[in-house]
Amino acid sequence: MLGLLSILIIALELFGVTSAFTVAEVCQQLQKKFSAQILTPGSSNYTDEVDAYWSLAAWLEPPCVFTPANTQELADGVKILVKTNTTFAVRSGGHAPVTGLASTNHGVLIAMTHFTEKKIVGMPNALGAPYFRNGAANRWGEVYEYLxxxxxxxxxxxxxxVGSALLLGGGISYFSQQKGWASNNVVNYELVTASGSILQVNAKSYPDLFWALKGSSNNFGIVTRYDLKTHKQGKIFGFDRAWAPTSMSKFSEAMTSWMAPGGGHEDKKGALMPSTQYTPASDRLDPSLVAVYDAPVENPAAFKNFTDIANFTDLGTGVQNLTSLVRQTIGYQARVFRWKWYVTSIKFSNETMPIVIDTMVDVAKELIPQFNGFVGTAEEPITADHLAAARANGGDPMDLDPANGGVFFALYYAAYTDPADDDKAENYLQTLISRVESTTKAKGLYYPYYFFNNLGIKQEPFKFYGGGKSLPKLKIISKKYDPLGVFQKLVPGFKLGTGALDGA
Structure with a gap:
């Protein structure tokens, strides 16, 4: 624990007194203690770490990178960073595209590169269920391949x-209709707090903190390991298809039918991951879909409206292992574009898909008709069964009420290569979200919620959690485990009630 004098000094610094240490001096302190775990510009592996982000727009240049070898090293390093009042960002997978939320130009980057533990823990154990010890640096494909x-x-x-930190934002899974958010299936977190304490956080040890971590990001500490419930998994049916632009209207109709009462979503074994790409310069819409059915059943009825659509490119269809299907998404690791995205939520209706697609096209034609790149939307249907499963499986701070019906997340994105287009893409996305929300409010289809894993930098998610009831609880828990507000003031990310704090 930090001494009383140190706590007083840190408190004064956090509330406006400048630290006596420069970041360069702090990097030297870290290097003296951790030697090879500190990377500086020009040193071996520095570039690999600072460029280990999916979006080129997230590539920043921290004065140094700390790559702790284990949890104790991380805890000891956090103590130094807190004592010296130094900004520090944390990166695990690096797939979120928002600039400055998992890196920094003016602080220390903590890269969780070495936290790659993979271990199956059977019964009996203290958590009361079989589980998998999942290191914070693991990617989901690696996890499924191991299991x-x-x-x-x-x-x-x-x-x-995509990395394990998806769990800190909730996380959509192919099994979510049956088991809720991915975060509902965590049974324990290993967490390093602002004081440098190492906690095993579960429903028995720290129930308030355990609840808070299931969707509230990096506001409470640094997670080094996620212990996840395991389940038996056989073969599944799945397909990955891309349709010609001439099939766009049929794809939109199939999405609407799937969401409607009596539609395919009522079979809880089914799951969709749709996306529609739009290229403004050629006025071209390209719909695509990954569909998964949690049983070895060829062409299940739940997907009939999609499998009936002709003119498609088949990227992989049939009964297969989960790993084989997920491997078809490995191309998302390519680091070739600058990405931005924003999200909004819409109630299910016959008008949902037309609003989502038509507004995107209209705003793109208006603002970026010759955009040197592409835009699009991932149309994420979240069913009432999904939300009911989340509550039944331990609950979470998001606490979306299944009695309100399902919700449709529209993740709007832009991908391009020229940094000069950053402002253009940002303006397009903010305008698009505003236009969609004006329409959905006018039609009674607005759903007040922003899905954490898809946030844009100007969005504030926590005010909508639990219909507004979760945020006061989250703030109390934050003050309990981080009384100096280190993770609210020194660590970039989406902060409790204050929007985004970025390290750019």
Missing amino acids: EPHGLAVVGGRIWP
Whole structure:
């Protein structure tokens, strides 16, 4: 624990007194203690770490990178950073595209590169259920690949290169209709707090903190390991298809039918990951879909409206292992574009898909008709069964009420290569979200919620959690475990009630 004098000094610094140490001096302190774990510009592996982000727009240049070898090293390093009042960002997978939320130009980057533990823990154990010890640096494809020979899986991400920190934002899974958010399936977190304490956080040890971590990001500490429930997993049916632009209207109709009462979503074994790409310069819409059915059933009825659509490119269809299907998304690890995205939420209706697609096209034609790149939307249907499963599986701070029906997340994105287009893409996305929300409010289809994993930098998610009831609880928990507000003031990210704090 920090001494009383140190706490007083840190408190004064956090509330406006400048630290006596420069970041360069702090990097030297870290290097003296941790030697090879500190990387500086020009040193071996520095570039690999600072460029280990999916979006080129997230590539920053921290004065040094700290790559702790284990949890104790991380805890000791955090003590130095807190004592010296130094900004520090934390990166695990690096897939979120928002500039400055998992890196920094003016602080220390903590890269969780060495936290790659993978271990199956059977019964009996203190947590009361079989689980998988999942290091913070692991990618979901690696996790499924490790578990598959054992006939097991966990409820995790859908895209191969996405990292474990998806769990801190909730996380959509191919099993979410049956088991809720991915975060509902965490049974324990190993957490380093602002004081440098190492906590095993679960429903028995720290129930308030355990609840808070299931969707509230990096506001409470640094997670080094996620212990996840395992379940037996056999073969599944799935397909990955891209349709010609001439099939866009049929794809939109199939999405609407799937969401409607009596539609395919009522079979809880089914899951969709749709996306529609739009290229403004050629006025071209390209719909695509990954669909998963949690049973070895060829062409299940739940997907009939999609499988009936002709003119498609088949990227992989049939009964297969989960790993084989997820491997089809491995291309998302390519680091070739600058990405930005924003999200909004819409109630299910016959008008939902037309609003989502038509507004995107209209705003793109108006603002970026010759955009040197592409834009699009991932149309994420979140069903009432998904939300009911989340509550039944331990609950979470998001606490979306299944009695309000399902919700449709529209993740709007822009991808391009020229940094000069950053402002253009940002203006397009903010205008698009405003235009969509004006329409949905006018039609009674607005759903007040922003899904954490898809946030844009100007969005504030926590005010909508639990219909507004979760945020006061989250603030109390934050003050309890981080009384000096280190993770609110020194660590970039989406902060409790204050919007985004970035390290750019």
